[in-house]
Amino acid sequence: MHKKLTKFSILIVIILITNTNTLLAQNGTTEQNPRTADAFYNRGGKYFQEQKYDLAIADYTKAIALNPKFSDAYLNRGVSYKKKEQYSEALADYAKVIQLEPREPAVYKNQGIIYEIQKNYELAVANYTKAIEFGGKNYPELYIYRGNIYLNNMEKPDLAMADYQMSVKLLPKDATGYNNIGYVYSTKENFTQAITNYTKAIEIDPKFLLAYINRADCYDAIGNTKLADLDRKKYSDLGGEISATSGNTKRSIYPQGSFDAALAKSALSRGLSRIEGRACSKIDGLIFKAGGAKVVLFPVTPYLEEWYALRDKKEGKKISVYMSKEANKYAIEAFTDGEGRFSFEGLKPGKYFIQMIHNFNQLKTNRVYTGSNTAMQGNTQMITNYYRDEDYVVERSQRVERFVEIKKDGEVKKIGLSKGLIKGCDF
Incomplete structure (x- = not known):
């Protein structure tokens, strides 16, 4: 069975750390003509939600000028710079947040995302680990992020498996973790366990495309072409694209049992x-x-x-x-x-x-x-x-x-x- 390196979903969601309730409570006059650091910060949050990142950065900068220790303003300005792919400026703001709030998990999460984009995987893992350490159960998605790096970029499938298992423990209704656990088992050619986890992902999310095509490959690997074809049909029916292939290629199959x-x-x-x-x-x-x-x-x-x-x-x-x-x-x-x-x-x-x-x-x-x-x-x-x-x-x-x-x-x-x-x- 040929190795597939990207047959699972990688969900990267950047969450702007801001007080939404405060934003909604601001009156129109304060938003139009702010005078305090908080007012500039709140209007910056509104601009960010509207994807007006330059205006958001300008307001966060004014908030920082009025309150040089305003760590949330540095953090949100850094996220705004990240949205504009100005990574150096974003990292400079994150460094300031760490100086002011060394145990703030959000800054390590967002810093880790930038390092992952830059393919600096060691630093990405270090920052995700810090965010998990300080944020605990508030950041369950980071186990997926870190597990993906362990598996795809650092060739550490056992560490990836541990992270995916923690993700399903914290997010039992998220199909992504089960799909990724299935993929790790498939790379180990333990196809029965892989099928079990892909099936769990499909039970949680019946429209999870990758789980169908991944499970099909595993059914093929144990010689069950009938179930493999049914999964590929379901994948296609849900919008997945499968190219026609020759039926004359030699197939590789494996035992169904798990190796002890x-x-x-x-x-x-x-x-x-x-x-x-x-x-x-x-x-x-x-x-x-x-x-x-x-x-x-x-x-x-x-x-x-x-x-x-x-x-x-x-x-x-x-x-x-x-x-x-x-x-x-x-x-x-x-x-x-x-x-x-x-x-x-x-x-x-x-x-x-x-x-x-x-x-x-x-x-x-x-x-x-x-x-x-x-x-x-x-x-x-x-x-x-x-x-x-x-x-x-x-x-x-x-x-x-x-x-x-x-x-x-x-x-x-x-x-x-x-x-x-x-x-x-x-x-």
Whole structure:
């Protein structure tokens, strides 16, 4: 399944911190002819709401002139500068707010937004973190902002997941958090959990486009094309655009079950047993030793057994069956020597799956026609054809694998790793 980096919504909402009730209470005369810092500030707020940012900035500036410690005026003027994309001026005002009110969460939020726009992600995260620290539950959307940066820009999916989970805890009726949790699970190729969260997002918001198309991709990934097609149709019916594609491309599918990392880790904990082996391949009656090949050992878990059964049932010219990236992390690698020998040490009793992809070149010879000669022998015409032998190389690749069980601690298991029994390939 190809990786998608932007298949979830990023909601950035800038909230002007102002006292709306105060604004509405001002009389027309004061708005038209203000004389105090508060009056200029309130009229500036009115101009801001009308998107008259230059007039708002002018009034906030007058309010600051009358009251140099008016932190809200600095903050709102900074937001107005931000609206005009004058980021340096906005940051200067935010710095003044921090000097006057070092624990004001709104300034860290708005400062973080500017740093994110400028792609200074470390500073953006630092400011969102400060806003969360000082603002607490009043700023639940910041968990989405920060989680998006962790996932998209800093390659920290576990931190992103923690933030999205906090967002759904604080905003249980917001579909965005569930959609983003689903996306993190899909990047880990845990498609069942991803589908569960996309479904939750759709239950909250039946018109959430991204959740439908994301869930469709996950249904495809576990081989359920019928449900995938239904989700794509719903996505299209709601206004989403899907381009026509060829039906001849090879599909990749994965097991439906969730991978149990704790179980796999336990299965690979230290023991006293050892597996020794020798790997080779046989083509056209010739034996090729697997020198310098990578051999991988996996603990046999329910997830691996499901993958193996699915591959046996579904894999072919149009379908490839894979384990998740996380499942592939819980494996031990070894490399063969020149004779194809390898070993895995420190194993505990249990069942293991060993796999090798043996890539090698086979030298072959072909007889090539080079011409002929015609001569008369009496009344008979004789034709002599000439040939030469030409060597060429055929690239070969064989997937070789087997299950091995260690029954008691301290056991040494000796195996041959090849397709079928090959005399001369035993350890």
